[in-house]
Amino acid sequence: MSTVSDYFGSLVFDDRAMRKSLSSDVYASLRRTIDEGSELDIGVANAVAEAMKEWAVERGATHFTHWFQPLTGITAEKHDSFITPAPDGSVIMEFSGKELIKGEPDASSFPSGGLRATFEARGYTAWDPTSYAFIKGKTLCIPTAFCSYGGPALDKKTPLLRSMEVLSKQALRILRLFGNDTAKRVVSSVGPEQEYFLVTREMYEKRPDLRFTGRTLFGAKPPKGQELDDHYFGVIKPGVTAYMEDLNEELWKLGILAKTEHNEVAPAQHELAPIYTTTNVATDHNQITMEIMQKVAAKHGLVCLLHEKPFAGVNGSGKHNNWSIATDSGQNLLSPGETPYENAQFLLFLCAVIKAVDDYQDLLRIAVATAGNDHRLGANEAPPAVISMFLGDELNAVLEAIETGKPYKGAKKTQMKLGVDVLPKFNRDTTDRNRTSPFAFTGNKFEFRMLGSSNSIACANIMLNAAVAESLRIYADRLEKAENFQTVLHDMIKKTIKDHKRIIFNGNGYDDAWIKEATEKRGLLNYRTTADCMPHLLDKKNKDMLINLGVFTEEELRSRCDIMLENYCKSVVIEANTMADMARTQIVPAIEAYASDIAKTASAKKAVAPELACGYEAGLVRKLSQLIDEIDEKSGKLEDAVLALDGADGIIEESAMIRDTVLPVMSELRLPCDKAEVLTAKSYWPFPTYADLLFGVK
Ligand code: ADP
Ligand code: MG
Numbered sequence: 001m002s003t004v005s006d007y008f009g010s011l012v013f014d015d016r017a018m019r020k021s022l023s024s025d026v027y028a029s030l031r032r033t034i035d036e037g038s039e040l041d042i043g044v045a046n047a048v049a050e051a052m053k054e055w056a057v058e059r060g061a062t063h064f065t066h067w068f069q070p071l072t073g074i075t076a077e078k079h080d081s082f083i084t085p086a087p088d089g090s091v092i093m094e095f096s097g098k099e100l101i102k103g104e105p106d107a108s109s110f111p112s113g114g115l116r117a118t119f120e121a122r123g124y125t126a127w128d129p130t131s132y133a134f135i136k137g138k139t140l141c142i143p144t145a146f147c148s149y150g151g152p153a154l155d156k157k158t159p160l161l162r163s164m165e166v167l168s169k170q171a172l173r174i175l176r177l178f179g180n181d182t183a184k185r186v187v188s189s190v191g192p193e194q195e196y197f198l199v200t201r202e203m204y205e206k207r208p209d210l211r212f213t214g215r216t217l218f219g220a221k222p223p224k225g226q227e228l229d230d231h232y233f234g235v236i237k238p239g240v241t242a243y244m245e246d247l248n249e250e251l252w253k254l255g256i257l258a259k260t261e262h263n264e265v266a267p268a269q270h271e272l273a274p275i276y277t278t279t280n281v282a283t284d285h286n287q288i289t290m291e292i293m294q295k296v297a298a299k300h301g302l303v304c305l306l307h308e309k310p311f312a313g314v315n316g317s318g319k320h321n322n323w324s325i326a327t328d329s330g331q332n333l334l335s336p337g338e339t340p341y342e343n344a345q346f347l348l349f350l351c352a353v354i355k356a357v358d359d360y361q362d363l364l365r366i367a368v369a370t371a372g373n374d375h376r377l378g379a380n381e382a383p384p385a386v387i388s389m390f391l392g393d394e395l396n397a398v399l400e401a402i403e404t405g406k407p408y409k410g411a412k413k414t415q416m417k418l419g420v421d422v423l424p425k426f427n428r429d430t431t432d433r434n435r436t437s438p439f440a441f442t443g444n445k446f447e448f449r450m451l452g453s454s455n456s457i458a459c460a461n462i463m464l465n466a467a468v469a470e471s472l473r474i475y476a477d478r479l480e481k482a483e484n485f486q487t488v489l490h491d492m493i494k495k496t497i498k499d500h501k502r503i504i505f506n507g508n509g510y511d512d513a514w515i516k517e518a519t520e521k522r523g524l525l526n527y528r529t530t531a532d533c534m535p536h537l538l539d540k541k542n543k544d545m546l547i548n549l550g551v552f553t554e555e556e557l558r559s560r561c562d563i564m565l566e567n568y569c570k571s572v573v574i575e576a577n578t579m580a581d582m583a584r585t586q587i588v589p590a591i592e593a594y595a596s597d598i599a600k601t602a603s604a605k606k607a608v609a610p611e612l613a614c615g616y617e618a619g620l621v622r623k624l625s626q627l628i629d630e631i632d633e634k635s636g637k638l639e640d641a642v643l644a645l646d647g648a649d650g651i652i653e654e655s656a657m658i659r660d661t662v663l664p665v666m667s668e669l670r671l672p673c674d675k676a677e678v679l680t681a682k683s684y685w686p687f688p689t690y691a692d693l694l695f696g697v698k
Pocket of ligand 1: 189190191192193260273274275276320322323324332444445447
């Protein structure tokens with residue numbers, strides 16, 4: 001049997017493969033492009049393409065594709081085979097540098113939010129050499145950025161790469177001020193922890209709601225849920241173990257550093273965490289991971305649910321985005337460090353993040369907004385829709401000492417002055433845990449916990465990188481002009497703490513009292529739904545920051561706002577239609593059949609023994625009939641609410657109607673259906689119940 005180190009990355013055209021198959025000149029030139037972003041000339045591209053094709057064909061590939069991430073949130077690919085006819089009737093396998101660098105997919109069906117006129121179907125894809133090509137099935141996949149012909153980005157990768165650039169640029173300005181002349185780049189890294197549910201394929205197929213919407217729209221609470229907390233970190237069932245083993249193997253072949261796996265809080269819920277890597281690569285890897293998770297599940301007779309809230313009343317699934325920034329030589333800028341001098345630099349980067357999160361709470365909320373995630377945020381199990389930061393006792397004490405000018409309790413009665421050696425030494429392991437904070441400092445990185453399990457991590461990291469770059473830009477502008485660096489630095493840090501401490505909260509984020517305090521006393525934002533937050537993408541302060549930094553253009557922002565809202569509306573409309581359909585064509589007939597059989601039973605009993613009152617049967621038939629009437633009425637109301645959307649004046653109004661009329665009526669319709677489920681004999685119920693689904697995988 002081969003060991004993991006034998007096959008790890010075997011399907012990736014990684015540095016090892018490049019070194020082996022490229023001449024040293026070509027390799028060096030490609031490396032410069034990857035590491036420094038220098039331009040690649042066509043001669044080099046041709047050589048790389050040829051080597052890539054040889055490598056891929058040897059491993060069974062017949063096709064190549066430009067793999068990209070349109071705004072649908074999933075990945076897209078269009079396959080072309082390598083074959084080229086030869087004069088003698090045979091074929092040869094060819095792949096040119098031009099084909100490697102640029103593709104022109106017919107892009108007319110991808111959402112563009114009006115960026116691409118419908119008659120102009122062309123978009124183009126451009127190779128991203130910083131993310132390695134890989135083989136999936138029989139196809140060589142080349143990670144690419146996707147743009148419309150006029151130039152605006154139609155994908156998530158382009159702005160992510162831009163945000164990484166601007167963060168690097170601004171962070172380097174700060175590092176130079178602290179005397180670091182050697183760093184060439186500053187890189188943001190991410191380790192996304194991915195939660196998911198597994199259900200059996202057989203049961204999944206019987207639930208139109210799962211098939212069409214990814215979540216259950218009906219379902220009474222099961223007798224046992226997660227109340228015993230016996231699933232979290234529990235022993236993994238054999239069927240799940242087999243799945244995880246297979247999944248790891250597939251991911252490892254693709255060079256994905258799958259590392260940790262365990263059961264999560266809800267029954268049937270699990271988590272997979274990779275080792276962190278560069279934001280750009282981590283994003284690509286997370287997209288591939290989600291795809292492979294579903295593929296491997298199919299092989300095991302399972303379905304992997306990536307929806308944020310597949311089951312009501314049971315924890316939803318998120319994705320924890322562990323984020324840090326480091327120099328190209330590996331110095332983590334969010335690591336408190338041991339020496340005071342590093343501390344001052346650390347505190348400045350820490351302040352940059354605090355300021356960024358407070359100033360751009362709305363952008364971070366927008367970055368995680370989807371119809372699915374709205375069910376999760378604030379549902380007493382996931383972080384609330386209010387954004388706050390957790391720093392832990394030690395850092396809090398340090399910040400407090402700086403703000404008040406009083407001695408830092410952790411150190412020996414010394415007054416906090418930055419840049420001089422009275423700064424405390426931080427203990428490395430004192431960052432306590434707080435699982436309820438949306439944005440927690442965890443020792444040398446921040447864990448942003450609001451992302452939904454199905455979200456691409458690109459959006460959150462674009463906003464995070466950009467917002468932090470903006471803080472750093474403002475700091476660097478001031479510090480570069482400062483006559484007395486130490487004084488300006490100290491005052492700036494002090495001012496940041498004073499101005500932005502409202503965003504720091506170390507208590508229980510799930511507490512209702514906190515939401516009240518956050519919104520009423522501290523003035524923090526609480527956008528509960530996608531419809532509430534999304535239009536703020538176009539607020540002046542947000543547009544100014546993102547456009548000035550060059551992360552988005554104005555038209556890109558407008559189109560993204562439209563697309564996200566359209567996506568929200570469409571997702572909910574599909575749910576509403578599925579609900580009404582299931583209620584009318586499955587649930588009502590099932591209840592009718594059961595009620596009718598009960599009524600027949602009562603008549604049969606009375607025929608035999610006329611003195612029987614058959615009170616139970618009569619009562620049940622009455623209750624079921626009332627529920628049927630209610631279901632009918634609410635289904636009608638829901639259908640009307642959906643029809644009324646046609647009258648909406650624009651997408652913002654439509655999304656508000658979804659929030660105010662469609663979603664509430666969906667809850668109203670669910671209620672009588674779930675009531676009927678527990679009154680109806682199981683053999684009549686038309687699809688698997690929560691108990692079946694949650695405890696069905698062996
Ligand atoms: P927990 O569940 O306790 O938060 P995990 O071990 O499940 O911790 O996940 C932690 C994630 O954070 C992993 O993906 C890990 O690689 C990542 N991580 C660790 N250090 C860093 C860092 N400096 N920058 C970014 N991510 C990091
Ligand atoms: Mg975590």
